[in-house]
Amino acid sequence: MSExxxxxxxxxxxxxxxxxxxxxxxxxxxxxxKLDPSVSHTSKDTVRPxxxxxxxxxxxxxxxxxxxxxxxxxxxxxxxxxxHPVCIFYLVLRGLDTIEDDLSIPxxxxxxxxxNFHTIIYQRGWNFDGNGxxxxxxxxxxxxxxxxEEFLGLKERxxxxxxxxxxxxxxxxxxxxxxxxxxxxxxxxxxxxxxxGLVGLGLTKLFVASGLEDSTVGDEILSNNMGxxxxxxxxxxxxxxxxxxxxxxxxxxxxxxxxxxPENGLVYDGVIGTGRPNTLDVSGATGDLADxxxxxxxxxxMACLNHLCADALTLVPDCLEFLSRLKNPSVFNFCALPxxxxxxxxxxxxxxxxxxxxxxxxxxxxxTVKLLLSSREGFEKVKQIYYNFTLEISRKxxxxxxxxxxxxxxxxxxxxxxxxxxxxxxxHDLKTGKTESLMISSKPILSIQFFxxxxxxxxxxxxxxxx
Numbered sequence: 001m002s003e004x005x006x007x008x009x010x011x012x013x014x015x016x017x018x019x020x021x022x023x024x025x026x027x028x029x030x031x032x033x034k035l036d037p038s039v040s041h042t043s044k045d046t047v048r049p050x051x052x053x054x055x056x057x058x059x060x061x062x063x064x065x066x067x068x069x070x071x072x073x074x075x076x077x078x079x080x081x082x083x084h085p086v087c088i089f090y091l092v093l094r095g096l097d098t099i100e101d102d103l104s105i106p107x108x109x110x111x112x113x114x115x116n117f118h119t120i121i122y123q124r125g126w127n128f129d130g131n132g133x134x135x136x137x138x139x140x141x142x143x144x145x146x147x148x149e150e151f152l153g154l155k156e157r158x159x160x161x162x163x164x165x166x167x168x169x170x171x172x173x174x175x176x177x178x179x180x181x182x183x184x185x186x187x188x189x190x191x192x193x194x195x196x197g198l199v200g201l202g203l204t205k206l207f208v209a210s211g212l213e214d215s216t217v218g219d220e221i222l223s224n225n226m227g228x229x230x231x232x233x234x235x236x237x238x239x240x241x242x243x244x245x246x247x248x249x250x251x252x253x254x255x256x257x258x259x260x261x262p263e264n265g266l267v268y269d270g271v272i273g274t275g276r277p278n279t280l281d282v283s284g285a286t287g288d289l290a291d292x293x294x295x296x297x298x299x300x301x302m303a304c305l306n307h308l309c310a311d312a313l314t315l316v317p318d319c320l321e322f323l324s325r326l327k328n329p330s331v332f333n334f335c336a337l338p339x340x341x342x343x344x345x346x347x348x349x350x351x352x353x354x355x356x357x358x359x360x361x362x363x364x365x366x367x368t369v370k371l372l373l374s375s376r377e378g379f380e381k382v383k384q385i386y387y388n389f390t391l392e393i394s395r396k397x398x399x400x401x402x403x404x405x406x407x408x409x410x411x412x413x414x415x416x417x418x419x420x421x422x423x424x425x426x427x428h429d430l431k432t433g434k435t436e437s438l439m440i441s442s443k444p445i446l447s448i449q450f451f452x453x454x455x456x457x458x459x460x461x462x463x464x465x466x467x
Contacts, residue, residue: 010365020366027369039076039083041065056146060091063140063147067094070341070368074334082210082331084150085158089202091140091147092121092166095128097195098141100173103246104132107178114174118167121151157209165202169194181252185311188251189228196231197224203335212328222325225318226339232312233342236305237349240293241359248289250308258304258407260285260297293356301356302401303408309350310410313393313417316343317424320386324379324428336375336382341368347389350414351396380434387425394418 014020038054041047041062048054064087065072075087096117099110109130113120120126125145131138140147151159172194182188200223207213217223235242235249242249262285285291292301319339326332344363349355374381397414428434 013364014366017364017366020364020370023370023373024366027373036076039064039072039087056149059143059146060087060150063091063094063137063143067091067137067140070337073372074337077330078334079210079212079328079330082206082212085154085162085206085210086203086334088147088151088154088158089162089165089206092117092151092162093169093199093202094137095141095144095147096166096170096173098131098135098137099128100177102131102135102138104135105130111174111178114170114177117170118163121148121163121166124148124152155209158206161202161205161209165198165205169198172198182249183252185251185253188232188249188254191249192228192231192235193224196227198227200224200227207326207328207331212331213326217322217325219322219325222318222322225315226322226335229312229315229319230338230342232308232315233345236308236312237345237355237361238359239305239355240357243290243293244359250289250304252289254307255289255292255304257307258300259287259289259291260300261287298353298356299402299405300407302351302353303405303410305349305355306351306408306410306414309346310413310417312346313414314420316386316390316417316421320383320421320424320428323382326379329376329378332379333375336379337372340371340375340382340385343386343389344371347392347396350393351401353401383425383428386421390418390421390425 011021011024014024037046038057039061041058042065044062047058047062061072064075068090071090075083075090078086096114099105099113099117102110113128126148127144128141129138131141151162154162172190176182176191176194180187182191201220204213204218204223208215208218239250285297291297292304319342323332323336323339326335341363344367348363349361354361371385374385393414397411397418400408
């Protein structure tokens with residue numbers, strides 16, 4: 001798809017959201033070329049060749065930009081002291097994850113690498129070319145020596161923090177690759193701790209080590225839960241994609257409460273404690289997680305989805321607490337955007353059957369850009385956005401999709417989680433002396449501002465098409 005076609009697709013998706021159109025136009029006009037060129041390598045053509053001493057630096061930022069544009073953007077905006085350590089931390093863990101995630105690598109080859117990755121990053125010249133040809137980030141591993149070279153150039157305090165988290169994550173990943181499964185909720189929490197909670201802990205160590213944040217942000221529970229919220233949100237929205245790839249991260253303890261259980265020609269409702277048979281046709285039922293992807297069992301799937309959304313929402317107050325403690329603007333912006341995208345994602349996919357109907361689901365690009373710009377306005381603005389999304393989830397909780405679902409018992413759990421978030425916001429308002437209401441209508445305002453935005457949008461669209 002050409003760049004102009006992609007831009008048109010992005011703008012079209014936000015046609016009924018004028019605030020997103022405004023954000024997209026503002027971002028395109030004022031933000032795209034704002035970054036330091038030394039960290040904006042989107043093509044290898046801009047990478048300085050060997051033996052230039054900046055060759056490995058440029059390669060690292062090239063791979064940062066190709067593996068994740070959203071993370072590359074927020075990392076690039078960090079203060080100079082912190083930007084490079086966070087970039088290298090991200091690439092080290094991305095390399096580790098690329099090896100762990102590749103099902104084509106034999107276990108006897110994969111496990112030693114995962115368990116020893118924290119020592120490998122001290123070995124100059126180490127590369128890995130054992131990923132399958134379809135692995136998206138395989139070239140990062142093929143040229144991983146550039147990451148190692150930059151890692152070894154970091155201050156020792158940053159190296160130690162990165163190596164410690166890499167050791168814990170690598171061993172945790174190896175445990176799950178080597179047969180441990182996500183069966184219980186404790187397994188679910190442990191898995192998300194290994195792959196995301198540790199990222200939160202590691203980033204916090206880097207923030208404090210840089211001197212840009214003090215030890216008050218070092219609460220391990222808060223840092224861990226920030227990561228868990230992001231990962232649980234991704235696991236929820238990526239259900240179908242993971243299922244098709246042979247990965248299962250929804251905890252068995254939960255989904256077994258909802259899948260149909262064939263027995264003696266009947267399907268039992270699957271809700272623990274009842275076991276009532278019904279007349280549902282059992283021809284498509286296997287008693288397996290995959291049943292949730294079948295249209296005939298959509299009511300059960302929705303109940304399971306909402307159960308896991310309720311669990312993820314319990315983490316929101318800790319995310320807000322962590323963000324409220326940050327002092328450095330660049331660190332705050334870096335942390336706030338992923339969290340805003342996560343609460344927006346939960347709001348979108350709670351009680352939403354699209355989770356089981358298509359893969360690759362995510363929030364609109366226009367909404368992402370709007371959240372990016374909003375994250376720079378400070379904690380009060382971020383808190384307001386959390387508040388608005390929480391109210392949206394509350395509305396969806398009261399008015400569910402479709403007819404009443406006898407399998408879905410999540411209403412009270414979701415309500416309790418929402419109540420805890422609203423309570424945290426209210427207490428923070430009292431503590432900071434804020435008295436005005438956070439309530440802001442999420443409906444577009446058809447005013448002079450709207451028509452001004454529309455004119456700018458149409459002019460920009462015409463420019464894109466002409467180009």
